[in-house]
Amino acid sequence: MVGAAAIAAGLGYDSETCVRLGALWGKSRKNAGGTVNLVLSHLFDTAAVAEMIWDHFLARSTKELLDRVSGGRGRMFFAWLCGIHDCGKATPAFQVLDDEGASRVRATGLSWSAAVRPGMGWRHDRAGARLAMDRLAEAGWAGDSVEWVWPLIGGHHGIFPSHRQVCGPKSRGEGQGRGEGWSRVQRAVVEVFTRAVGFSDLASVEPVEAPTRAEQLQLSGLVVMADWIASDERHFVGIDDLGAVSMSSARERAGKAWQALRLRGGWGRLNAVEGDVVAARFGCPAxxxxxxxxxxxxxxxxxxxxxxxxxxxxxxxxxxxxxxxxxxxxxxxxxxxxxxxxxxxxxxxxxxxxxxxxxxxxxxxxxxxxxxGKRDFNAEWKKMVEAGGGDPDDWFRGVGEDEFGMSTDDYGFDGGQADPSGPAQWLLGRLRxxxxxxxxxxxxxxxxxxxxxxxxxxxxxxxxxxxxxxxxxxxxxxxxxxxxxxxxxxxxxxxxxxxxxxxxxxxxxxxxxxxxxxxxxxxxxxxxxxxxxxxxxxxxxxxxxxxxxxxxxxxxSEGWRTSQPVHVRTLTETNAGEGEFDELTALLRDRLSDGGCALVIRNDVQRAQETYRWLVRSFGEDVRLLHGRLAVEPRATRTQECLDLLGAPRRDGPRRPERMILVATQLAEQSFDVDADLLISDLAPVDLLLQRIGRLHRHDRRGRPAKLADPQAVITGFDARGVTAPGFLGSSEAIYGRYLLLRTAALVLDAEQGKPWSIPADVPTLVEAVYSTSEGTGTPWPQDEQAARTGWQHSEHARATTAGQYLLSAHGQWSTPTLAGLHYAHVAGAEEQTRLDALVRDGEESVEVVLLRHGKHGYSTYRGVRLGMHGERGPESLEDVVAGTVRLPASLTTAALAQLKPLSEWNRHPWLKHTRALVLPEDHDGVAELGDRLVSYDHHLGLTVRRVGKGSTRQTPPSGDDSRTSSRASVSQGRPLITGTTSRVDLSPG
Incomplete structure (x- = not known):
């Protein structure tokens, strides 16, 4: 076994340098299982983990990339690339961070001035990038090779610095290490590690070509993965004796850690399936x-x-x-x-x-x-994880850092799973x-x-x-x-x-x-x-x-199903603004008189709730409700029940109801495999309307009621009486924009005049009729359409510009060859990071809370489980607490952030301490005041919201459901709205 000390001596380093190598610490006693871990030990550990990643995790395509870049030495080069990441810890800027470690280093004769102190702003990731620049250039590497490698070192804590940040004044200061002693020991760290991995010298490591920037980003992620695994103190207890540091011992530790963490790659090399792959995998000819x-x-x-x-x-x-x-x-x-x-x-x-x-x-x-975020309420997922010995509490654990890039949380999970089934727990952590x-x-x-x-x-x-x-x-x-x-x-x-x-x-x-x-x-x-x-x-x-x-x-391609006419008609709901739906009730009574299953899709949650409440008076238990303001547990349960009752016929499935009315929001719009005999839908842009029609007569089914034998789509939610342009629901216009609704309404009204849509043959034509970018008008209301188009174009441009500020590549920097300066936008702090993470979907910020009840016996969960007078039993009843999670409408975000907090006894729990509780009293009908709204939760309706002092439930701004995914939101233009007013729109997913 050739250890680090022997390698250093073989490279000609004197005993003083070797002593200093044995003093440089990489992880403090606190973060390394009770024993200080040397810098070289962590580099060796990370390289050994990288070898495990290569052997058991990487895709063939990634191995081919690394072989191509390194000239056929992919495994060894990958181990070097991952291990070298922490070479910057061999600098005063890092060594000063731990008093015990600093004392050991100073005792060897290495020193730094009083200006070097924690929080000085020169972190070891940037220090490592600068050190690598100097050492690689000194070894004779070409400039292009150096330029793509150093950002992987400088960015291993999540943010890629720019060249200026790495080569600025701080890189030449005391924090980097002055004098021959520091220079010599830093060179020794790099050279000893390089020789231990298997290279003859640093010059021989140089890659033969540069990967693309996207490939560099992938390699950077794999470096982080290797670092996080090798930083788990439960599998890599510190080694503070340089004589005990070797690649063989590191490989033994890495092998045991890999086995304990149960990490694995995918399917490896597949054998090609000849002939019909669809038939081979799914049992039916393609x-x-x-x-x-x-x-x-x-x-x-x-x-x-x-x-x-x-x-x-x-x-x-x-x-x-x-x-x-x-x-x-x-x-x-x-x-x-x-x-x-x-x-x-x-x-x-x-x-x-x-x-x-x-x-x-x-x-x-x-x-x-x-x-x-709600996977823990998927029964299949939960069963699979628990079968592998998973702990649900681990699902809420994450990886954090202090301002120096040092871990404030565990990098890995306890590898105590004995059962080989279930996904590796390590992969269930945040970001992984x-x-x-x-x-x-x-x-x-x-x-x-x-x-x-x-x-x-x-x-x-x-x-x-x-x-x-x-x-x-x-x-x-x-x-x-x-x-x-x-x-x-x-x-x-x-x-x-x-x-x-x-x-x-x-x-x-x-x-x-x-x-x-x-x-x-x-x-x-x-x-x-x-x-x-x-x-x-x-x-x-x-x-x-x-x-x-x-x-x-x-x-x-030839279509599988013959196109069939879908009869389109409209329905005006005269008193919908007051929560009365007489016309809808009459229609359903007529169409479902001989039985059948109807799907009623509303564009906002409150309208769906009001519709459900109204229809229950006439149809009783035949009515179901599904939307995004249900607590996660009943929402998951109801969704599955609807799929079972209205999905494709199955021998082992429940019997299809003789009569059923499902009132839903946009949750039923996409990838929702239900088969309705009748569709009633609020007006939406034509592509989304066609998606809803896709739930109509979706499966071949015999015995549909005679009145529903032909597909019928009834479109409501707009008023097209007279010759003027239609008026739209406030929620619909706020979510989708007036322009697209106008163009879609024209198609709907045209179809109602005896021109049914042939589905699916007409789908491309209908979509293009609404979304065509060519100038000109396509509706009977050209002036209204042109005004709406102008507003829509302005809004689309503004929204695209806003999104552009947070794209991974800065404007005009797409062709940049390396990752240097990739993080051009300021990223700092958990709260700001959360906002950035939410920016991939447009819409106002919304907040998730957990529902709790409070009475004389203290707090209880949505399920009724008692948590104690101060919520102290929350951690042990975590699943029961999370079952009551619900997303508030965006109109309540400001009040929720100001008023709602975790319970006092939750501060010591890694997830509950960040969880806001919406506490509903057990008396007063379970109504709580939040801002200027009264909030309650009903078993059937879900979360209900109304203004303080108002009896009507139609007082809050209506909001879409899952509409951040499907919205075509724009600034409203033109006519007054039919019902309600919308100043703020909740575009959060349900």
Missing amino acids: RPFQRDLVERARCMPAPGLLIGEAPMGEGKTEAALAAAEVLATRFGADGVFVGMPTQATCDPMFTRVRRWVAGVSPGLEDHVVLLH GLLAPIVIGTVDQLLHAATCTKHVMLRMAGLLGKVVILDEVHAADVYMSQFLHEALRWLGQARVPVILLSATLPAHQRRELLDAYLTGARTGEAATPSSPPSVTGYPNTTTACVHDEPPVQATP
């Missing part, structure tokens, strides 16, 4: 669209972008998963990320993906990660979820990877090496699209295969998606993205690959 999408994946000469457009119920998900398997097999991806528009749509997708993974790589299905091999999460997870936020490299590292699938991409409005396009540029540059799915896309939106991916893939090339061919036929597949000629190709 439909034409599915076959064509998979075939396009087989024919792509290099990783690229596939856009699949097909009607609702065509089997897009199965097609995408089959195509992803083909792409992974061909290009070395080791897993998938499936991004869904909402939390509600993630849960059923989680089940579907697990079944698919079980066929692709048996056993891997138990390592699939569900990534959204995307690193799991198979991930289903909200699209926000991908959008966050395109923001200039701290530790963004971890998110990108979790995407590269996978096939990325995004569903319902048409739902991204202009604000979200800025982040989506930025993400596609980075993914394109990294040659990550991407599959985008949509019911249909406007031509301009499809073009923007293609251009974004190709812009990234063509980085460094002079060519500009080609104009995509016009897409004919529906369904269709469009591909983008820089190695294709032409680079963009479109393939029409």
Whole structure:
């Protein structure tokens, strides 16, 4: 066993330098299990962890990248790259941070002035970047090689400094270390580590080519991963004797840690499936669209972008998963990320993906990660985690740092799981979820990877090496699209295969998606993205690959289902502003007189609540309600019940009700597999309206009531009487904007005059009719339309500009070759970071709270579990507390931040101490005053809000549900609104 001391002596370092090497501490006694850990020990540990990552975690595509960059020495180079990250700890700026460690270092003759002190602003990550610059240049590295490597060292605590920040006055000061003694020991740290990893000298480490900036970001994320694992004191207890520091001992520690943490990669190298992949995985022959999408994946000469457009119920998900398997097999991806528009749509997708993974790589299905904030109320997820010995309390633990970049929390989890099933607990921590091999999460997870936020490299590292699938991409409005396009540029540059799915896309939106991916893939090339061919036929597949000629190709497919006419009519609700829905009741009584299941979709929560309350008077228990202001537990339960009752026929499923009315918000709009006999919907932009129509006669079903044998869509929520332009609900106009509603209303009114929509054949034409960017008017109200269009364009531009301030690449810096200065926006503090994280969706900030009751026996949870007089039993009843989580409307955000706080006894719990409690009294009908609103929670209605002193429940600004995903929000223009006023709109997801 050749130890660090022997290597130093072999390199010719004198005994004084060796003594100093044995004094430089990397982790204090407090953070290293009771024994100081030397700098070299931590570097060795991190390099050994990197070797485990290479052997058991990295995708084949990432290994090929590292081999290409290093000239065939990928594993050794990767270990060096990860281990060298903390070389900057060999500086006074770091050594001064611990009194015990500082005393040891000073005792060896190394010193610093009184100006060097904690908080001086010169951190070890930047110090390491400067040290690397000097040492690598001294070793003869080319400038280009030095320039891309040092930012990985300087950014390993989450923020990439600029060249000026690393080479400024502080880099030449006392904090970096003055004099020959410091210079010699710093050189020794780098050289001893380099020799221990396996290189003959520092010059031989130099890479033969530079990876793209996107690939550098992935490598940076993997460096952070290795550092965090090697910083877990439970697996890497400190070593304070230089003679005991060696790579062999570090490898032994890393191996045990890896086994205890149960980390693993994805499916490894896949064998290609010949013939019909859809049939092999899902048991049914591929439909034409599915076959064509998979075939396009087989024919792509290099990783690229596939856009699949097909009607609702065509089997897009199965097609995408089959195509992803083909792409992974061909290009070395080791897993998938499936991004869904909402939390509600993630849960059923989680089940579907697990079944698919079980066929692709048996056993891997138990390592699939569900990534959204309410996953702990998904029964399948909870069962899977608990089967692996997971502790739900760990789900709320995160990684924190003090101002010096030192850990204030655990980097890993206790590796005590004996059962090999379930995802590794380490991956359940904050920021790490995307690193799991198979991930289903909200699209926000991908959008966050395109923001200039701290530790963004971890998110990108979790995407590269996978096939990325995004569903319902048409739902991204202009604000979200800025982040989506930025993400596609980075993914394109990294040659990550991407599959985008949509019911249909406007031509301009499809073009923007293609251009974004190709812009990234063509980085460094002079060519500009080609104009995509016009897409004919529906369904269709469009591909983008820089190695294709032409680079963009479109393939029409034969539809699986014959188009059928959907009869469209309108319904005016005269007293809806007062919460009365006589016309709706009469319609339902007529249409459901012989039975049947109706879906009523409202654009805001309060309107849905009022509709439910009104219909229950006539239809009793046949009425169900689903929206985003239900507490998480009943919302999850109700969602699953609706899917079971109204979903596709199953032998083991419950019997379909003879009569049922489901009142829902936009939760029912996307990836919600229910089959309604009748649809009644508030007016929304045509693409979203067509999505809702996609729930109508969704499955082949015999025995529908005679009155509902033909698909019927009844559109309400607007008043089109007379020759003037329609008036719209205040909530609808605030969420979607007047312009798109006007253009959609014109199509609806035209269809009502005896021109039914042929679905799905008419879908592309209808969407293009509303979203066409060509000048001119398309409605009977040209003056109103033009005024609304002007306001809409102004709003769209303003929102795009706002989003642009937080994109990962600064304006005009996309082609920058390295990561230096990537964090151009100021990022500091947890509160500011939270705001940045929320910026991928437009809309006002909203707050989640937990519902509690308070009475003479103290506090109790939503479920009725007693927490004690001061909430002291909250930590032991964590699941019961979290079950009552609910999101407040944005109109209550200011009051909630000012008035609501955690209970006093929650301050010692890592998650509860940040959790605001909405306390409802057990008397006074459970009503609490929050700002100028009265808030209560009803078992049937969910959270209800009304103004203080007002008896009507229609007093608060109406808000959409999940509308941050589907909104086309803009400034309202023109006519007075029908009902309500909207000054603030809640665009938070339900």
